[in-house]
Amino acid sequence: MSNNRQILSDYVLHLADNALILGQRNSEWCGHGPVLEQDIAITNISLDLIGQARSLYQYAAQLIGNGATEDRLAYLRDAREFRNCLLVELPRGDWAVTTLRQFFFSAYQMLLFQQMLHSSDTTLAAIAEKSLKEVTYHVRWSSEWVIRLGDGTEESHNRMENALADLWAFTGELFVPSDYEKSVADNGIGVDVSSLKDNWLQKVQDVFNEATLTIPTTTWFQSGGKEGIHTEHLGYLLADLQFLQRAYPGMEW
Amino acid sequence: MSIKDLEKIFLDKIEKEIKIEPKDWMPEQYRKTLIRQISQHAHSEVVGMLPEGNWITRAPTLKRKAILLAKVQDEAGHGLYLYSATETLGVSREQTINDLHSGKAKYSSIFNYPTLTWADIGAIGWLVDGAAILNQVMLCRTSYGPYARAMVRICKEESFHQRQGFEILLTLSRGTDVQKAMCQDAVNRWWWPSLMMFGPHDSESTHSEQSTQWKIKRMSNDELRQKFVDMIAEQAKILNVTLPDPELKWNPERNHYDFGEINWEEFWNVVKGNGPCNKQRLDARRKAWQEGEWVRQAAAVHAEKRKARETQQVA
Numbered sequence A: 001m002s003n004n005r006q007i008l009s010d011y012v013l014h015l016a017d018n019a020l021i022l023g024q025r026n027s028e029w030c031g032h033g034p035v036l037e038q039d040i041a042i043t044n045i046s047l048d049l050i051g052q053a054r055s056l057y058q059y060a061a062q063l064i065g066n067g068a069t070e071d072r073l074a075y076l077r078d079a080r081e082f083r084n085c086l087l088v089e090l091p092r093g094d095w096a097v098t099t100l101r102q103f104f105f106s107a108y109q110m111l112l113f114q115q116m117l118h119s120s121d122t123t124l125a126a127i128a129e130k131s132l133k134e135v136t137y138h139v140r141w142s143s144e145w146v147i148r149l150g151d152g153t154e155e156s157h158n159r160m161e162n163a164l165a166d167l168w169a170f171t172g173e174l175f176v177p178s179d180y181e182k183s184v185a186d187n188g189i190g191v192d193v194s195s196l197k198d199n200w201l202q203k204v205q206d207v208f209n210e211a212t213l214t215i216p217t218t219t220w221f222q223s224g225g226k227e228g229i230h231t232e233h234l235g236y237l238l239a240d241l242q243f244l245q246r247a248y249p250g251m252e253w
Numbered sequence B: 001m002s003i004k005d006l007e008k009i010f011l012d013k014i015e016k017e018i019k020i021e022p023k024d025w026m027p028e029q030y031r032k033t034l035i036r037q038i039s040q041h042a043h044s045e046v047v048g049m050l051p052e053g054n055w056i057t058r059a060p061t062l063k064r065k066a067i068l069l070a071k072v073q074d075e076a077g078h079g080l081y082l083y084s085a086t087e088t089l090g091v092s093r094e095q096t097i098n099d100l101h102s103g104k105a106k107y108s109s110i111f112n113y114p115t116l117t118w119a120d121i122g123a124i125g126w127l128v129d130g131a132a133i134l135n136q137v138m139l140c141r142t143s144y145g146p147y148a149r150a151m152v153r154i155c156k157e158e159s160f161h162q163r164q165g166f167e168i169l170l171t172l173s174r175g176t177d178v179q180k181a182m183c184q185d186a187v188n189r190w191w192w193p194s195l196m197m198f199g200p201h202d203s204e205s206t207h208s209e210q211s212t213q214w215k216i217k218r219m220s221n222d223e224l225r226q227k228f229v230d231m232i233a234e235q236a237k238i239l240n241v242t243l244p245d246p247e248l249k250w251n252p253e254r255n256h257y258d259f260g261e262i263n264w265e266e267f268w269n270v271v272k273g274n275g276p277c278n279k280q281r282l283d284a285r286r287k288a289w290q291e292g293e294w295v296r297q298a299a300a301v302h303a304e305k306r307k308a309r310e311t312q313q314v315a
């Protein structure tokens, strides 16, 4: 595989892993949501993310060749090979953690895909276009929950603040480009994520104003996911996700 | 109008296949029977999400994961339609759900069995959704309008459920020896509980006669069960699996399959709460509801605040 192709496939895998891991996390709610309508809503988001992951893995498999398939990429790589941001692999927590994380991530994804519409890579541009419709809804749904819980009862407000304390340190990584992100941004295929940060902060500020929440002043952010250095949570998530393919190798399902 | 006249109008409608609607007069017992049956049905949809939900995070391919998620999500939707149908009879969703959590209301016993392997997800789709469809197709013609209409919507989605279950098993049955064994094992464990889904024999069924007269039920438990056995026995040939009943045999005189007797002791035991997962299932539902309490409360309080602000602005 040529160097450029390798870098592009790394990038596509990074995007795919983000979508898959968050889709997997959200799917844990199915059957356990706070009320049926929201059980259905979070499952919908999970389905959208898994759909995005599938399109991206299929593209990555094409780039990698050599018998790669969407399922091999999702089920047979180990934690060190996953390139998702740490934010998406954190446990689902309570409804405050789930909705706030979704808001942070979806607001980022929306800005990302808006830029990716102009990618010189037509496959990525097409995936961005299709995903944008979904992500627009994710942003609306999750920001409504952040506002509702932030400006709800004392308990829900406290829970939102706790969620914020848990999650904030994991948001910085979204906007610090890895080497492969820099390369694809330079040749017009990928998006320069550092350029998204101001708009993202503005969106967070707008929603937080309504939610009566304050953006933390801490400037230390965790990172490593994009290079495969993850939290301890990812291994367990993959143990579940990959169980059947690992226990019964090489079979059709 | 006297009760007698009202009753006559009601029975005339039933006779003429005119649907009974929420605002129509109906006998108290008709209303009660419907509330019991529809809410039990709604609970079954919602509790039924748990055994299948057990394999969502472990589904073997991304495609299977997406299909399973969509399927379990459908069941949540069915629960919603049916809770709404119960509300047309004057019982709130909250009250109905409380009855489930207190143990007063029942749900289908089938969901008190565990899903132990991936093949169980196939077996549930094929057998459990298969049995449910027969019941639900019949209920599309039930005499109470909102229930019948909910069933029409539900039936459209159910056939996809059975197909995806069958497909999972078909793939396994064409797979390796290990997969074939996994498939057969699941069928062995789910076959009898699926037959139990149709309830006691007609001769033992307490509610059946009146329900049939009112056209709430339009086929008897035993008729539906026979229909199910005839359908599944044929499909089993395609899957190359054996149904675990030595007495199962085509009877050319009856033009039906004969089959063995259900273990009724097990049936009543699970109904009474002693199935392998009764406690876990109910605990899981209660836990989700309790942990969601602060969320529902916050949503209500926030909506109130919004409303107050809006009226202030108008004034």
Ligand SMILES: [Fe+2]
Pocket (backbone or CB within 6 Å): B045, B074, B075, B078, B154, B158
């Ligand atoms: Fe259903």
Ligand SMILES: [Fe+2]
Pocket (backbone or CB within 6 Å): B075, B129, B132, B158, B161
């Ligand atoms: Fe179903």
